Amino acid sequence: MxxxxxxxxxxxxxxxxxxxxxxxxxxxxxxxxxxxxxxxxxxxxxxxxxxxxxxxxxxxxxxxxxxxxxxxxxxxxxxxxxxxxxxxxxxxxxxxxxxxxxxxxxxxxxxxxxxxxxxxxxxxxxxxxxxxxxxxxxxxxxxxxxxxxxxxxxxxxxxxxxxxxxxxxxxxxxxxxxxxxxxxxxxxxxxxxxxxxxxxxxxxxxxxxxxxxxxxxxxxxxxxxxxxxxxxxxxxxxxxxxxxxxxxxxxxxxxxxxxxxxxxxxxxxxxxxxxxxxxxxxxxxxxxxxxxxxxxxxxxxxxxxxxxxxxxxxxxxxxxxxxxxxxxxxxxxxxxxxxxxxxxxxxxxxxxxxxxxxxxxAGFDPVPVRPARPAAQLVVPGTAAYWRFDGAITDKVVDHSGKGNHLTRVQLAGDGPQASTEFHPDQPGHASWLFSGGKNPARGGYLRTADDAPLNAMTFRGGYTIEAFVKLADDGADHAWEGLLSRMGTGADVGKTGSDPSEPVVNLAFSGGRQLQWAVYPLDRNDTFTNWGHEQVVGQWFHLAVVNDGRRSILYVDSSPLLRNPATASNGLATAGKPWLLGANHYAGVIEQSFAGHIGELRIVTRALKPAEFLNA
CATH class of the missing domain: 3.60.21.10 (Metallo-dependent phosphatases)
Incomplete structure (x- = not known):
């Protein structure tokens, strides 16, 4: 048209x-x-x-x-x-x-x-x-x-x-x-x-x-x-x-x-x-x-x-x-x-x-593929966890940060993730995993940190950057409110009484309109704090980032700051000391669905990074 x-x-x-x-x-x-x-x-x-x-x-x-x-x-x-x-x-x-x-x-x-x-x-x-x-x-x-x-x-x-x-x-x-x-x-x-x-x-x-x-x-x-x-x-x-x-x-x-x-x-x-x-x-x-x-x-x-x-x-x-x-x-x-x-x-x-x-x-002047970059080059100061999905499907995904926050695969009903050669053109690792998630009932698979992983206890008082390379599935199924990254534990578990205490303490997800959502219980607030993005196109790679400098959180897509970022102060992330989930989220501690689409890699850093420091820079 x-x-x-x-x-x-x-x-x-x-x-x-x-x-x-x-x-x-x-x-x-x-x-x-x-x-x-x-x-x-x-x-x-x-x-x-x-x-x-x-x-x-x-x-x-x-x-x-x-x-x-x-x-x-x-x-x-x-x-x-x-x-x-x-x-x-x-x-x-x-x-x-x-x-x-x-x-x-x-x-x-x-x-x-x-x-x-x-x-x-x-x-x-x-x-x-x-x-x-x-x-x-x-x-x-x-x-x-x-x-x-x-x-x-x-x-x-x-x-x-x-x-x-x-x-x-x-x-x-x-x-x-x-x-x-x-x-x-x-x-x-x-x-x-x-x-x-x-x-x-x-x-x-x-x-x-x-x-x-x-x-x-x-x-x-x-x-x-x-x-x-x-x-x-x-x-x-x-x-x-x-x-x-x-x-x-x-x-x-x-x-x-x-x-x-x-x-x-x-x-x-x-x-x-x-x-x-x-x-x-x-x-x-x-x-x-x-x-x-x-x-x-x-x-x-x-x-x-x-x-x-x-x-x-x-x-x-x-x-x-x-x-x-x-x-x-x-x-x-x-x-x-x-x-x-x-x-x-x-x-x-x-x-x-x-x-x-x-x-x-492309037939006469193809765009050169950006060379792959070793994981060690991307472990910047403050890196708390760095996971890459650039190999065969295994039950364990190594944390390249050296902090020991490895991920273990959890299989639900239906097909689990598949290794894929697809990747974002600016992604350091040249591969991804394709997750075939769904809901009613939850199916597919996801990954979680160990019960004693150091990441589980971290509160990020000095700020944080969470970034990932993602491509949402275009399979026509309903994936409303699917989670990309979540933290087990609810508002009630950490003594928060505002909003809906059954919501996760941390949830990076996509709404029914495929809008990026960062909804968390900060340390300094009694209720949830939410940043919103715009509708993402299915079947198309993008880079996302959540950046908090200890005072304010900003969402980025492809290194571009988005609009709906609250001006209200927000410091840290509440924790119940429970595992992180990659490729799923929960409500009241129950996993209702898992993520559907490609995930290339995800990095968590304990400080606010500038776009020039992102993985796609």
Missing amino acids: DERYDGTSRRRLLQAGALGAGAMLASGTLSTGGAGAAPTQASKASKATQDAKASTARIDTEHPRFTVAVVPDTQYQFDLDRVDPAPLTASFEYLIDQRSTENIVFTAHLGDVVENAQASEFAQADPVFKILDRAQMPYSVLAGNHDIDASKDDTRGDSAYLRTFPPQRFRRMATYGGSTPNGYNSYHVFRAAGRQWLLLAMDWRPSDASFAWARDVIAKHPKLPVILTTHELVNADHGQPVAYFTDHGNRVWDQLVNGNDQIFLTLNGHFWPPGRVVRQNAAGHDVHLHLTNYQDRYYGGSGMIRLYHFDLARNTIDVETIAPWLLGQDPAKRNALAEGDLELTDDTNRFSVPIDFAERF
């Missing part, structure tokens, strides 16, 4: 005039265009502002979220004596203005810059692209059928397009990698989300030699994911946004895309309306093929652009379509047709593409 990208803040910025130069350009009535239409006074005045912004604009190449801007067919803005550069100017100035905010790392034009391939038209378009040049914004341009003699392939020789966008124009860019000898095809490499990405800009009709060049470029960058931009590949019909391949599109697929698993996304214009389709390549992996073109909408598309917001933390590409020129106009003066094209929010033009990037790129 597609997720929606919330562009509200962007709209507000634009409508509030935060577009800067673009808003200045577009305010008031629409430009009527005409032969030799010159930049407006506002555009001229904005140049100094834009140049200043360009020197200070910064992108974050390591942040997991970044944006690739896509500019489709702009031909009607540069059509002989029917010229108005204002819409595209506003789009480019918007990209510059939002470069840092949106982390815009690259801009790709999809061809058909002009309508009739005339030198006079390119003379009108050239100054607009110089806005990007001055701002040192990396971009690519490719030839569409209206930019050149469309009857010929890229061996066509000289053209007004090539004189305007020769390889020399792009060599100043740090992203530029090279071009075909004929100059009509190029590639760029940019850094974003902590890795490099390759973008191919291919001609309207690449020759066989140019396809061979593109395959060689990919082969020389074997670990880089590739975005292919070209003018024609897929088409779509009105009312049928599922795109389909053209004859030329099948040629592109056969010669370049199908056999190159690194190509995961293709972008083309030429046709309208927009559409998209997913096709599996020879490696059995999805390739997302998108058509975007707005030239037949109001005012030749009004300089409309697409923003591809890559989010590697969420494994999603959020796509939105906006017209900065229209959004930047004074709402009181905006006409009815402009109002309808400020941004496109239908499913074809505003959508999300879920991609597990690590999995999709």
Whole structure:
């Protein structure tokens, strides 16, 4: 199911005039265009502002979220004596203005810059692209059928397009990698989300030699994911946004895309309306093929652009379509047709593409497995117990802390735990145990400390850290209130009369909504003290931690502090001197169910650790 990208803040910025130069350009009535239409006074005045912004604009190449801007067919803005550069100017100035905010790392034009391939038209378009040049914004341009003699392939020789966008124009860019000898095809490499990405800009009709060049470029960058931009590949019909391949599109697929698993996304214009389709390549992996073109909408598309917001933390590409020129106009003066094209929010033009990037790129650039770390390296000062489940199922689990808090396996009805090769990617030990717990009646198995284990008597007055690697079972059974770690003994056993005295003195469990719960009787309180987490996803590994500094307890999931941590002081953990349970909890001393899922390892330390000291650090 597609997720929606919330562009509200962007709209507000634009409508509030935060577009800067673009808003200045577009305010008031629409430009009527005409032969030799010159930049407006506002555009001229904005140049100094834009140049200043360009020197200070910064992108974050390591942040997991970044944006690739896509500019489709702009031909009607540069059509002989029917010229108005204002819409595209506003789009480019918007990209510059939002470069840092949106982390815009690259801009790709999809061809058909002009309508009739005339030198006079390119003379009108050239100054607009110089806005990007001055701002040192990396971009690519490719030839569409209206930019050149469309009857010929890229061996066509000289053209007004090539004189305007020769390889020399792009060599100043740090992203530029090279071009075909004929100059009509190029590639760029940019850094974003902590890795490099390759973008191919291919001609309207690449020759066989140019396809061979593109395959060689990919082969020389074997670990880089590739975005292919070209003018024609897929088409779509009105009312049928599922795109389909053209004859030329099948040629592109056969010669370049199908056999190159690194190509995961293709972008083309030429046709309208927009559409998209997913096709599996020879490696059995999805390739997302998108058509975007707005030239037949109001005012030749009004300089409309697409923003591809890559989010590697969420494994999603959020796509939105906006017209900065229209959004930047004074709402009181905006006409009815402009109002309808400020941004496109239908499913074809505003959508999300879920991609597990690590999995999709694993065939050519697998994420290296973090090396296993010996248990001895993780026995930090204050370690009271450290159990790892990285071997065969045994009746005894060794406490690596050296304190003698070993665990003994207790078998209930049904199947006991099973050894598993699964583990959290940041887990020191590369294995786990899969517990098949259940309730009504309790079944499976759990582990317990010995009756005389030193851990049983500890009260942790100076604070504590309890952390574990866990994956909850996705077997569909009811595991509400299953316990991960508990301490035998009840509130009544330690003289606590508040809350429910039959509750365990210590209980780290998961609610019916799979919310993490830390419910304990502290030394300094007569009733239970509870921290709450959020709903955890079944079948997905996570690291959890409970940290108490002697005054306050905080829950962490994947080293991130959670919200529902009481500000009330809490010191120590009450004890009846009874064993600890791992993989089960109890009520009134009766074990009602055991844990269901994977446990990788669990460590208890007698002080508050910082996230940088956790097992997953």
